[in-house]
Each structure stands twice: as C-alpha cells, then as structure tokens.
Amino acid sequence: MRRTIDWDGDAVTIIDQTALPTDYRILRLRTVDELIDAIRRLAVRGAPALGAAGALGVVLASREGGDPRVSAARVAQARPTAVNLSWGVARALKKLDEGADAVLAEALEILDEDERLNRAASAHAADIVLGLCDRRPLRLLSHCNAGHLATVAWGSALGVVWHLHERGLVESVLVDETRPLLQGARLTAWELAQAGVPYRVQPDGAAAAAMARGLVDCVLVGADRIAANGDVANKIGTYGLAIAAHHHGVPVVVVAPSSTVDGSLATGAEIAIEEREPDELRTFMGTRIAPPDADVFNPAFDVTPAGLIAAVVTEDGRYRPA
Numbered sequence: 001m002r003r004t005i006d007w008d009g010d011a012v013t014i015i016d017q018t019a020l021p022t023d024y025r026i027l028r029l030r031t032v033d034e035l036i037d038a039i040r041r042l043a044v045r046g047a048p049a050l051g052a053a054g055a056l057g058v059v060l061a062s063r064e065g066g067d068p069r070v071s072a073a074r075v076a077q078a079r080p081t082a083v084n085l086s087w088g089v090a091r092a093l094k095k096l097d098e099g100a101d102a103v104l105a106e107a108l109e110i111l112d113e114d115e116r117l118n119r120a121a122s123a124h125a126a127d128i129v130l131g132l133c134d135r136r137p138l139r140l141l142s143h144c145n146a147g148h149l150a151t152v153a154w155g156s157a158l159g160v161v162w163h164l165h166e167r168g169l170v171e172s173v174l175v176d177e178t179r180p181l182l183q184g185a186r187l188t189a190w191e192l193a194q195a196g197v198p199y200r201v202q203p204d205g206a207a208a209a210a211m212a213r214g215l216v217d218c219v220l221v222g223a224d225r226i227a228a229n230g231d232v233a234n235k236i237g238t239y240g241l242a243i244a245a246h247h248h249g250v251p252v253v254v255v256a257p258s259s260t261v262d263g264s265l266a267t268g269a270e271i272a273i274e275e276r277e278p279d280e281l282r283t284f285m286g287t288r289i290a291p292p293d294a295d296v297f298n299p300a301f302d303v304t305p306a307g308l309i310a311a312v313v314t315e316d317g318r319y320r321p322a
C-alpha cells in the first residue's frame, strides 16, 4: 500500500481518510492552509501520521512567504491532543536555520523512520501479547484506527495484528465502529479486509458484552499522548473499554512510537483533550439524528489511567515510568 502521507517534490500527498471506504483518493496539499484544513477535517489523522504532517507543514511553511515559524505554530496547534503533531513541527523547525533543503531532509527522515519504529514497536507488542494470553489463535479487539492509515506505513496497534497474522495466530478481530467518525468501521475494517484478516464490526457499546461472553483475549489500541506515569490519551471510548477489560480480566496493550510519549506531563490529567463540533453528533453520515440545537458533549479523546493498562509498548519495548 502507498504511504498514508508523503512528499511528491512539490506538495504533501495524503490518502483522503474522509472518503474511505467508498472512495480511495489522493489529495495534494500545496499550502499550509490546505494542510491545516486536512488535519482538522481528519483527512489525515492518527498520531504518527500527524507527526509526519507536522514536519511536512514546516516544509510548506519554509517555501511560502512570511515567517515560517508563525505558520509552523499554526500547524502545531491544528489539533491539540496528539503530541506527535507538535513533535514533528519542532523537529523540522530545528533545521530551519540550515535552509529549506535541510528542513525537507529532516521531514523525509521522519517519514522513513515512522514505518521502521512502528514495525519494531508492534513486533515487541506481539511478543508481549503472546506472553499475556494463553489462547491460540487469538481473538483481538481494536478501537479507532491504529493501522497503516494512522501512520506513514504499517501501523501501531494494528501492526501487532499484521505480525500475529503472518504467524497464523489471529482467529479474528472485533472492530469497534468508533463513533462519531467511525474510524473503526470505515478504516480499520477496510485495512483488515485488504489484509485478509477475519473481522467483525461491532457498535462501541457491544465491547463489554463481548468480553462478558469470553470473546476477547486482548484489547489492542494506539495512543495520542502518553504521560510520564504511563497514563494514555486515546480515542474517546478507550477508557470505558479499559474499565470493562479490567473487570473481565482482559489485558489492554497500548502500542505507539516513542514520539507519542510526552515526558513533560506527569500524569494524564494534564493532557489537553480536543472537543469537536456538535454537528458530528447531531448528524450521522449527513443525516440529522438529533434536534438541531441539541447540546452536545463531544470529546475526541479520553485518558486511561496506567493502572488499567497491561503494557504500553514502544520501539524500545515495554514503557516503564521512571
């Protein structure tokens, strides 16, 4: 599969994640404003992919008129929760004094690194999952999309599924649809279908019932920001999943590149949680499903305390709070 996000010599190219699974189309983003709009609309999304977007945003900023640092700051602030976005911006900005070519080289290095690090993190996590779960083949549960589409390539939590599937160790994956934007039903299910991994989509509300019926051996999720103590911000619903999993003795394994660890935050309570437009909940695929003026609580992420997580895994292996 082509990279989720890339540079074609003149523009940032992305697989448009608002169009899948119906349409597979590539967008070319030529300006900082187009990139910011794509980030806000979730045409490009997922923490590691946002890290690449941040670095490529500095590339675009360094080629436009005006102060590139001002434009870069706007890219970094396009979404608040995934630390990878500001991490990617900061890393590319460090090269600004060396010129636009140096910024581009750094951004391309981040793109190359991404697949390598996610493959390593998910390989470590696959071994940890095999150590935590006795049953073979495994029945896994996925929330949101932490696959190829959430990274430059390969994936983090779904990368574990790819490793285990290669070894014939996956029976099936239960895919939380992941309301309100359906990253599970639209994107994770599409990736699993492409890879020939058996899966079933379920409403988010069915996850606890699936665990109660003994249908889940392990919950696998990615992360948007990991605090120093191991608390994890991830797609809304992850916290509820982890509570249910704890109740049923099902391990929760979090997989992310180390760029998702934010050592400057002591605990998850300090993580900024993005709140999104009310109409994302008042409508469903363009159809109004709630009164037009209904008040809405629409946080895009929640924080799962470290105590509910069996292992947080990066390319360096199991993350252990200092």
Ligand code: MRU
Pocket (backbone or CB within 6 Å): 042, 045, 046, 047, 048, 082, 143, 144, 145, 146, 147, 150, 151, 155, 156, 157, 183, 221, 222, 223, 224, 234, 235, 236, 300
């Ligand atoms: O709002 P999104 O789709 O950007 O949220 C993405 C997630 O919550 C993912 O689980 C997370 O970024 C990890 S992706 C490897």
